[in-house]
Amino acid sequence: MPTATSGVSNEPIQRIAADVKLGRNVRIFGFTNLYGCEIGDDVKIGTFVEIQKGAKIGHRCKISSHTFICEGVTLEDEVFIGHNVVFTNDRYPRSTANGRMQTEADWACIPTLVKRGASIGSGAVLLCGITVGENAMIGAGSVVTKDGPAGATVAGNPARVVKSKNVRT
16 A cells, blocks of 8 residues: 555556456466456466456466457467567457447457467567467567467568477477
């Protein structure tokens, strides 16, 4: 709590809704917003992260600060998400349709899957409807519009394979 003299609080601000399913040993840092999602065991969630309803985070994942994980995203076990990574779930987002504000009934969520052991570099943007293969590496700042093969390194805008079969042991 802030004191009358300092006006500063050391308590982290976290919004974790009652419908969030948290695994064991989850570490969540301040300024986070989680609702309607599932978080596996031994996950680390950095500051300024939002994870929306319907998102699923596997075991032993690390999600770095300033990341947005929207509805429809599934991270399998042992996935690394760098700082400021953004996922999308709508190919044609619009505020209005025929002059009226759109609602959830006006669009369909398009899922994205990040397979076990994949790593997503800082600042990457992943468009919806793709699969990032097992142990794939997405380069920092990439805009991923297509599937990333297992074990490959994918980078650029638009992202493309720059190295095949970067298999981790």
